[in-house]
Amino acid sequence: MNKLTSILGGFAVIAIALVFIVQFRPNAGQQMVESARCAVEIRGTCISSGHYWASYRMLAPRGADQEWMRQRNLRKITAEGLVERQLLNEDAKRLGITISDDELNAELTSGRMHVSMPLAPVTMPDGRVVDPRGAAYMSLGGPMIRYLNVKNRQTGKFDLKAYEREVRMVAKMSPQEFREYQKEEIIAARMRDLVRSRAVVGEAEAYARYNQDKSTATVSYVRLDKRFFADLVADKSQKAIDAWVALNKEEEERTWNSRKSSYLPECRVTRHILAKIDQDNADPADAKAKAKEKIEQAKARLDKGESFADVARAMSEDGSAERGGLLGCVTKGKMVKPFEDAMLKAEPGKVTDVVESEFGYHLVLVDKVAKDLEAEAVGRAEVDEDLYLRFETERLAAEAAKTILAAVKGGKTLDQAVETYLSELEAKIAKKDEKAKKDDKKKDDKKDEAKKEEAAVESAVRKHPQRPVVESSLPFNASGSPIPGIMPGSNAATQAFKLEKPGDAADEIVQLFNGYAVMVLKEKKPASKEEWEKDRPNFMAQFREEKQEDALVAYISRLRNTLGTEIKFGGAEFTTEAKPPKDGSEDIGE
Numbered sequence: 001m002n003k004l005t006s007i008l009g010g011f012a013v014i015a016i017a018l019v020f021i022v023q024f025r026p027n028a029g030q031q032m033v034e035s036a037r038c039a040v041e042i043r044g045t046c047i048s049s050g051h052y053w054a055s056y057r058m059l060a061p062r063g064a065d066q067e068w069m070r071q072r073n074l075r076k077i078t079a080e081g082l083v084e085r086q087l088l089n090e091d092a093k094r095l096g097i098t099i100s101d102d103e104l105n106a107e108l109t110s111g112r113m114h115v116s117m118p119l120a121p122v123t124m125p126d127g128r129v130v131d132p133r134g135a136a137y138m139s140l141g142g143p144m145i146r147y148l149n150v151k152n153r154q155t156g157k158f159d160l161k162a163y164e165r166e167v168r169m170v171a172k173m174s175p176q177e178f179r180e181y182q183k184e185e186i187i188a189a190r191m192r193d194l195v196r197s198r199a200v201v202g203e204a205e206a207y208a209r210y211n212q213d214k215s216t217a218t219v220s221y222v223r224l225d226k227r228f229f230a231d232l233v234a235d236k237s238q239k240a241i242d243a244w245v246a247l248n249k250e251e252e253e254r255t256w257n258s259r260k261s262s263y264l265p266e267c268r269v270t271r272h273i274l275a276k277i278d279q280d281n282a283d284p285a286d287a288k289a290k291a292k293e294k295i296e297q298a299k300a301r302l303d304k305g306e307s308f309a310d311v312a313r314a315m316s317e318d319g320s321a322e323r324g325g326l327l328g329c330v331t332k333g334k335m336v337k338p339f340e341d342a343m344l345k346a347e348p349g350k351v352t353d354v355v356e357s358e359f360g361y362h363l364v365l366v367d368k369v370a371k372d373l374e375a376e377a378v379g380r381a382e383v384d385e386d387l388y389l390r391f392e393t394e395r396l397a398a399e400a401a402k403t404i405l406a407a408v409k410g411g412k413t414l415d416q417a418v419e420t421y422l423s424e425l426e427a428k429i430a431k432k433d434e435k436a437k438k439d440d441k442k443k444d445d446k447k448d449e450a451k452k453e454e455a456a457v458e459s460a461v462r463k464h465p466q467r468p469v470v471e472s473s474l475p476f477n478a479s480g481s482p483i484p485g486i487m488p489g490s491n492a493a494t495q496a497f498k499l500e501k502p503g504d505a506a507d508e509i510v511q512l513f514n515g516y517a518v519m520v521l522k523e524k525k526p527a528s529k530e531e532w533e534k535d536r537p538n539f540m541a542q543f544r545e546e547k548q549e550d551a552l553v554a555y556i557s558r559l560r561n562t563l564g565t566e567i568k569f570g571g572a573e574f575t576t577e578a579k580p581p582k583d584g585s586e587d588i589g590e
Helices: 002-023 049-059 066-071 074-095 101-110 135-141 160-171 175-197 203-214 226-232 238-247 249-262 284-303 308-315 319-323 337-345 372-409 414-435 443-463 492-498 529-561
Strands: 038-042 045-048 112-114 145-147 216-225 266-276 326-330 355-357 360-371 470-472 510-512 515-525 567-569
Touching (some): 038 049, 045 049, 074 529, 101 175, 175 529, 216 226, 266 284, 326 372, 337 355
Antiparallel strands (some): 038 045, 266 360
């Protein structure tokens, strides 16, 4: 019986092969349905629209809608995948790499369907360069293999009719066309495997990478935030602003032209006091009650005659508090509706009733309504101050960071350096304010007022929400980010790992989105040999796969660099998304 089964099995294999030979002979079966148009032409070789649309259908995830495919520019991605396939086939020919009929038949009867996805960076029609290996395209590429249902449901064996039905439905090709299409795809896949196989990883190299990835450092740091310098340190006198504008007139004019629509034809110089509703409070009613109580307290102080600016500085929970609640000259459409309605109805100089918005409770004061030329004057003044402070606080924050870094390099701890800086800043501000006092008071009165002013300065410096404070990072590795808000491209982590012992300061200040930072090593913990031995097999496999992919991308990029202008795309209908038809369905061609 075993011999009989083997003989019958052998006849079955031969029969399938004969069917494939007959079915797939040139011009056999159905006529080709693909268009003769070229989707892509590379060095005179035409990649047909049939291949293009078959790849497009296979790359599109099941159930993906047109908007999803448009956002990923799937037509462009499809075309670029076929370009890479052609380049790999050309190089395969040079190397003598091909596929036999038996090997091709084995793939087809298994239902394995190959499709090319680009690996090298792709330049999109809008000029963006995207990485097809990135997260947005993960659902497209995978192993570049899809599966057809080519088996008989009853027997579980290959069924030629099921195969032909799947080919026509999925690829919209005749079996012969699909065979030629898959031959090119499989040869390209073999070339990718060949290039990957040449990437070799030594244990010493893998350990060096492991040590880099797994070693951690912790740093102490201080942030010098530009908002702190804008509120307390920068000279905001009109004289200082005018001097800066005189040297930067072109920049000022360009910025004003881009912002003037925010002021004209009318704007309102507006202040507010905000009592926030605590979103972390588990009892929403209690959170609202507490915010309401606070805004009522602020209103009571105003009713007693305190200035709006003073109460805003003391009680407002908005970033404008340091400016006495000043929001600037505000036009219609810039604020949330309840706030805007109150602002537009407000009589200049009079505080509104309590206003509730999504942010909490407000008291609103309109200082004045500026129109036309006055609105332009107010707007220009705000633009001038904003530009000046942007550049001046950048300078002041960098200067402060360098001062603190120099103190640490001179032997002080980071805490000592920061404390010294703040103390000197307090004294400097107090001296400046004291000098500005009037001289018609008695000497004793001057001393008393100087003490009061110094206490006020100390309170402002020490209580400012963005004041310089020494903080500690979480552990990070060589590719991590030790400080929140670091500018892209910063080498802060690299600097940290160059430091030898705790207390050592980085040689350079670190640039942040809103200022600078000084960084001092707190602890450095290298990866242990025990961890390496435990993780070695998996890590080496992952590292090898990473190197293989990098080698393949570099290889394909070199092939692409040989193309120059010897590549032509068939037209916008192939490489850019078409508008959806009126019935909502997607026309992806025949």
